[in-house]
Each structure stands twice: as C-alpha cells, then as structure tokens.
Amino acid sequence: MDLDLMVRAASAKLWWNFRTDHTLWSDFMRAKYCSRVHPVAKLVQNRDSHTWKRMLAVRDEVEGVLTWRLFQGRVNFWWDNWSGLGPLGRLYPHRRVSYSRELLLDYVRDGQLDLTDHDDLAYAGIRADLSRLGQGPRDIPLWTVASDGMFSYSSAKAFLRPALPTAPDPLLAKCWRKHLPFKVSFLAWRVFRGQLPTDDILARFGHAIVSRCRCCPSPVPESIDHIFYSGETARAVWRYVLASLGLYSRHRSLRTLIAGWGRAGARNPLLSFVVCRLPYLVLWELWKHRNGCMYGRDTPSVARVMHGVAKGVAECLFRRWPMQHILPSNWRTIVAYLEAHVPRRVIRSVRWFPPAAGALKINLSRSSAAGGAAALVRNQEGGFCYGVAWSGHGEHARGMFRVLFSCLEWCLAGGTTLIDIESTWAELASYVDISARPPWILDDVVTRLRFMCSCGVVTAAVCPSRANMPAQALADWAVDRPGEAIFRSLNDLPRRVRALLIHDDVPYVFFDIDDPP
Known part of the structure; x- marks a missing residue:
C-alpha cells in the first residue's frame, strides 16, 4: 500500500509538471499524445507508454484540486478548472467539445464573463474571478490542497492516501518522539509492524533457514519476539531497567510491555522525559546487540546493551538541553541524577503593559x-x-x-x-x-x-x-x-x-x- 501510494504521488507530480510547465519533456508529451485533444479529455490507449498510463490514472484526482488564478485568461474554457467546479467539458458535454481550443479570454466582454452563447452555463451560475485580469504576465496554477497553493510531493501523498478502514495502531504513533534519533524511531516502528529481516519473517517467503539466535547463550530459533522480549538477554535488560527506575509492569508480550510503560507516572519532569524515550532506546540497543553477535565477533552481554542505552539517554538529554544536563554514559550515574533532580517552583506574574508615549x-x-x-x-x-x-x-x-x-x-x-x-x-x-x-x-x-x-x-x-x-x-x-x-x-x-x-x-x-x- 505504501509503495502504491508513492507511485501515485510521483505520477501526480508528473501530471502537475506536464500541465503547468513548458519544458522540453512536457512539449514532447503534448506533441505525442495531445496534438488534437486536450490532455484532460484524452482517453487512454493500449499502445500508450507505461508512464503516460500512470499519469492518466491520477489525472482526474489532480485536476479536481488544480485551479487557476486568472491574470491573462489564456486557459482552456472547457477543460481547465478556472471556475473551481472542475472541467466544464465533463459537466456540460456537447458535440466535439474534446477538440475545443476556446480560451476563457474569448468569453470576456468589458471585464465581465459573457455566457450568452451557452445558456446552460449561465443558468448554472458559473462564475470566474476576473479582478486580476491584465495584472500579470500569465495565469498561475494553484494546488488547492496546500495552504500556499504550491505543489509538493508530501501534500500529494497526503491527498492521495486512502482513508484508513480502522483506527491506527497507537503504538506506532508513540514511536516518533522529539529528540529521539530517527533511526531509533524507525526501528521501533518496524518492530511493531513485524517488518525486520529475522529468520521467522524470511521463512514466510519460502526460504529454508536453519534458525538460531546468536544473541542468547542457549540455541533457540530466532524471531522478533525472542530478540526484543522473550530471549534471555532481552528479559535481563528489561528487568534491570524496570528495577533500576522503580517501575513495575504486568506484561505478557512486547506490545503490552510498551503499552503500559510508565503508566504510573514519573516523579519529576526530567525523569518523565527519559522514561518516555527509554523503551525505544532499549529496542535499538537489542537490535545492535543481535547484529553484533551475528555478523561480528561480539558475545551475548547485558552490560554492553545497558552501556548503549545509557549513552542514548545521555545524548537525548543533550539534544533537549545542550547546556544543562551533560551526563556520562553510565546508567547508575544517570539514574542517581534523575532521582535527585527536583524542579524549582517559581512565582511569575502576567499583566497588560501600556504602550509608549504617543502610541x-x-x-x-x-x-x-x-x-x-x-x-x-x-x-x-x-x-x-x-x-x-x-x-x-x-x-x-x-x-x-x-x-x-x-x-x-x-x-x-x-x-x-x-x-x-x-x-x-x-x-x-x-x-x-x-x-x-x-x-x-x-x-x-x-x-x-x-x-x-x-x-x-x-x-x-x-x-x-x-x-x-x-x-x-x-x-x-x-x-x-x-x-x-x-x-x-x-x-x-x-x-x-x-x-x-x-x-x-x-x-x-x-x-x-x-x-x-
């Protein structure tokens, strides 16, 4: 679904550039496919290229949000969305309208829109904003999905993204925390979605794999749950972290552990900041530990994982407060500092201040x-x-x-x-x-x-x-x-x-x- 959305957004970008720019590529595409028919009225043909078919697949959706700010009125009367209602050629079709090259400027009389030749359009109340006519060198296309009217790939993805049939997973939204490295949040997102190249995932694709977890002393099959929750190293790390911070949680899986993490609340704001980001740093260090044991010369070690967690916590504190909480990568030192941290309550006042003299x-x-x-x-x-x-x-x-x-x-x-x-x-x-x-x-x-x-x-x-x-x-x-x-x-x-x-x-x-x- 994500790949299909990216392809559709890229196709929307091609169609936007094709309709709004005059480049060598856009002129070539117009000469090849739209020499007689307007691009919005063009029908797909079996002999068309794959790129042109992709562009036509998103054409109607893009044209619905592509409007024109009129400065010259040199837009197609029937097929450009100058009225905000969409192409009039589809709403009010008539004979040979697909080949029409009439401009909006042809229907402007004394600065007003004259639709006497088309009673159906006049009765429908078609209007155009002609207040800026003659004030600019060309008509400007507007991407109405964005507040600034400018096309962007991200806004195209947001516009073309289908509505979710169910409520999103709350754990996925919690992965993205401020001052947490992107690689850490992205790994946690992949863990909760089950999209990691572990032996249990690769076996689903038909690969014959002799599975063995390298991050634990005992030889057991490798899986996402084993690496991050049920394995010997993972369980030892989670127990140590919970006990050192005085946190208690009843859990039966990784999801229940993260969902109930820190639910009892923290004793001060600094500790709350660390507790919210700590489980994702633990997941990152467990993944590094697994890769080091599998592809390097590392051996299973809880102390190495905790050293990495302490280093990640210290770096997060430094990103949030660059000139204040500068701590070494030692877990016991960090815990003692967090426990001893007591915020100071101060009294502030707010009032209305008068302006300067003469103002x-x-x-x-x-x-x-x-x-x-x-x-x-x-x-x-x-x-x-x-x-x-x-x-x-x-x-x-x-x-x-x-x-x-x-x-x-x-x-x-x-x-x-x-x-x-x-x-x-x-x-x-x-x-x-x-x-x-x-x-x-x-x-x-x-x-x-x-x-x-x-x-x-x-x-x-x-x-x-x-x-x-x-x-x-x-x-x-x-x-x-x-x-x-x-x-x-x-x-x-x-x-x-x-x-x-x-x-x-x-x-x-x-x-x-x-x-x-």
Whole structure:
C-alpha cells in the first residue's frame, strides 16, 4: 500500500509538471499524445507508454484540486478548472467539445464573463474571478490542497492516501518522539509492524533457514519476539531497567510491555522525559546487540546493551538541553541524577503593559466558539479609546482582520502613527512582516493589512492570554450578537469588559516550574 501510494504521488507530480510547465519533456508529451485533444479529455490507449498510463490514472484526482488564478485568461474554457467546479467539458458535454481550443479570454466582454452563447452555463451560475485580469504576465496554477497553493510531493501523498478502514495502531504513533534519533524511531516502528529481516519473517517467503539466535547463550530459533522480549538477554535488560527506575509492569508480550510503560507516572519532569524515550532506546540497543553477535565477533552481554542505552539517554538529554544536563554514559550515574533532580517552583506574574508615549495599543482576540472577534484600542494611561466586535458565519481569520482594520483606520484617521498590536494569534506577526509569504487564500486581506501598516510604525507581538482578557471577553460577548458593534466610550462596553479593563493593570500571579540545570 505504501509503495502504491508513492507511485501515485510521483505520477501526480508528473501530471502537475506536464500541465503547468513548458519544458522540453512536457512539449514532447503534448506533441505525442495531445496534438488534437486536450490532455484532460484524452482517453487512454493500449499502445500508450507505461508512464503516460500512470499519469492518466491520477489525472482526474489532480485536476479536481488544480485551479487557476486568472491574470491573462489564456486557459482552456472547457477543460481547465478556472471556475473551481472542475472541467466544464465533463459537466456540460456537447458535440466535439474534446477538440475545443476556446480560451476563457474569448468569453470576456468589458471585464465581465459573457455566457450568452451557452445558456446552460449561465443558468448554472458559473462564475470566474476576473479582478486580476491584465495584472500579470500569465495565469498561475494553484494546488488547492496546500495552504500556499504550491505543489509538493508530501501534500500529494497526503491527498492521495486512502482513508484508513480502522483506527491506527497507537503504538506506532508513540514511536516518533522529539529528540529521539530517527533511526531509533524507525526501528521501533518496524518492530511493531513485524517488518525486520529475522529468520521467522524470511521463512514466510519460502526460504529454508536453519534458525538460531546468536544473541542468547542457549540455541533457540530466532524471531522478533525472542530478540526484543522473550530471549534471555532481552528479559535481563528489561528487568534491570524496570528495577533500576522503580517501575513495575504486568506484561505478557512486547506490545503490552510498551503499552503500559510508565503508566504510573514519573516523579519529576526530567525523569518523565527519559522514561518516555527509554523503551525505544532499549529496542535499538537489542537490535545492535543481535547484529553484533551475528555478523561480528561480539558475545551475548547485558552490560554492553545497558552501556548503549545509557549513552542514548545521555545524548537525548543533550539534544533537549545542550547546556544543562551533560551526563556520562553510565546508567547508575544517570539514574542517581534523575532521582535527585527536583524542579524549582517559581512565582511569575502576567499583566497588560501600556504602550509608549504617543502610541496606541490594539488588543485583538477571537472567541473560543466559532464566529466571534473583537479588538480594543487603549492609550498610554490604559484608558479606553475605541472598540469593535464582530460575529458572523465564516472563517475566524477574516473576522479577526475585519475588526483589526476598523481599529487601524480609527487610529490612522486620528493622526496616530505609532501603533502596537497584541494578540494570542501567533500568525499575526508573519502577516505584518512584508518578507513573509502568507497563504494564497488570504492574499487580499494581508495586502490591505500591509498597506495600512506602511502608513505608520506598526508592530505586532504575541501576548499571554491573561494579558488579553478584556478583548477575549468582548469576543465571547459578540458570539450571540451577529453583526458589527462599535464602542466609542467606556460606558458602551459590556459590564464584564468594563470590569476587566479597570483591573487590567493588576498582575496575575501564578506558579510555574523552573527546571534547574
């Protein structure tokens, strides 16, 4: 299944390049297969090449998510997906439509789409975005599966991957941990899926093998379960690891051992970090031990496996905290350090800070429920100046931009050019930064935002949720009141928002855990 998915994704990439690029290869393929018929309308023939057949096998799926941003209108009227509905030649077929070379530009009159010659299309409400017509050198293809509109092999695989008929194995998802080497996670993934070149797996393919496990003193047949769980070396390693950390687990197989690993919880965050990654490091060292005994001159040794496990744990700690937890590859030393590690509890405070002299601050927030957004403008004394709330059906992001535009226009109209924007919305700073590339679906609103920011000195920052509570309360208030509400004085605001504004300068104190070196 995975190999078939990779082949289909590669075929989708070929079709994308064939449809969007003008290279020597794409021109050759068009001349060979599509000299008279449009590629989307081309039927497969027995004499076609294997590559062309693979491309046609994924053509309909790719064409469904390949749309065109119109700058010249030189796309095929019937077979290019310029309307977002797919090829019109399939939806509204007529005689000899497969050979049609009509362009969308032929149906544009005075900047509007004219479908008087095709009443069926006019009645169906076919529309096209012609607002950018004449503003660019060529029409741009968009891969609508990705947020940026750019084709990628990974997005093609995700798009073409079939839906799983059953729930995924939870153990496979746990293999992929941060700060754990990829080779370790990949081996654990192969162990749980039974995809290792051991004697029991090779015997399924009909190979006559005299099986003998080299990693244990007693001669027994080799299997995945024996190498990683039931063998003498594996059992000794698991018992030693569990006893040294004070962990206890009732298990009857490798899967039950890993599934119940560390379920009782760890005594401190550092120990929890190690316990979550420890079983996969043990699997990796047991596999190295098996290969060393089979192909090298190593002999069965529990101490060698534990030394490798200790080295792997020390390397994981170094990747996570490069300047703090630097430990030797000695298991007893590491265990003693983990047991003695006690995090320090510190007191932190969060509050709203006023802007600099002559500046205004806009606090922006969206509701936890769908459809609400709000923004508040305040001066350097913390006084309320202007507020707007909006609620309606649609995307959260566009509602946020709507209230933000209203506040920016009010500030610029009053002559204020120094504006600070605070929000828990992490993407806002990238939208203000002109060097960052926004998603293509937000091109219009981001362009307007950057133009308004160029009229003054505008900065955007991320703030804690506790420092943005008045705007959050106003956004929640707006959910049950569709439309836009503008507030020009403090008395116009809801009672809860007024109370939060008055006490917003009082810091919120909470306890946090500071991890000492």
